[in-house]
Amino acid sequence: MTSWRLTHQLITTMTKTSRDRVLPGLVAELDADPLLAASYRGLIIRPIRMWWRSAVEAGIARGALAAHTDVELVLDALAGPLNIRLLITGEPIDPGYAPAAVDLVLARYGTKGRGRLSN
Numbered sequence: 001m002t003s004w005r006l007t008h009q010l011i012t013t014m015t016k017t018s019r020d021r022v023l024p025g026l027v028a029e030l031d032a033d034p035l036l037a038a039s040y041r042g043l044i045i046r047p048i049r050m051w052w053r054s055a056v057e058a059g060i061a062r063g064a065l066a067a068h069t070d071v072e073l074v075l076d077a078l079a080g081p082l083n084i085r086l087l088i089t090g091e092p093i094d095p096g097y098a099p100a101a102v103d104l105v106l107a108r109y110g111t112k113g114r115g116r117l118s119n
Contacts, residue, residue: 024087049075069109077105 030037056074059065065074078101085091094100 027087052078063111065106065109066111074105074109077101 056071
């Protein structure tokens, strides 16, 4: 699966399910309840990031991304702006977000002529 598809899937999950209505309240509760925060991060966030991490690492192994790629920064760069829109600005998610986010990562870490992060 290409990384823009992973990013698009995250957008769909966060905007077309009940998660988009629940997320703002959940974020507030995570700050107030350390046990809830640990559970949410362990059960939801960590597995998603592991899945994305494997896609980025596959891109590095294949040579689509530079060997010095900061994997954690890439994960944050792909999901961070989406969370800003959903939680802070309330602006709609542009349909071109997924490929634009991947292009941004590729502009920093991509290797010439290898425009995909994962299969």
